[in-house]
Each structure stands twice: as structure tokens, then as C-alpha cells.
Amino acid sequence: MNKVVRKILLVAFLLVLLVVQLKLNINIGAIEWWRL
Structure with a gap:
């Protein structure tokens, strides 16, 4: 494979x-928010 393609x-x-990761963090944050 080309280096460009690999990059x-x-x-x-x-x-x-x-x-x-951002979506998971938002979901976890929402769950924590509902627990409060």
C-alpha cells in the first residue's frame, strides 16, 4: 500500500x-445527570 493511503x-x-469516544462520554454524562 502507498504511504499516503496508509496515512x-x-x-x-x-x-x-x-x-x-465523544458519543460514549456524552451518553455516560447523560446517565450520570439522570441519576442526580
Whole structure:
């Protein structure tokens, strides 16, 4: 594979992980909020 393609895939993968983590954090925050 090209280095460019590999770099693009890596960046896309990291972005997906970041979005998933943000959604999980928001969900956890909402659950904690409802418990209060």
C-alpha cells in the first residue's frame, strides 16, 4: 500500500475512534445527570 493511503486510513480510523469516544462520554454524562 502507498504511504499516503496508509496515512489517510490511519487518520480516518483515529477520527472514528474520537467520535465514538465523544458519543460514549456524552451518553455516560447523560446517565450520570439522570441519576442526580
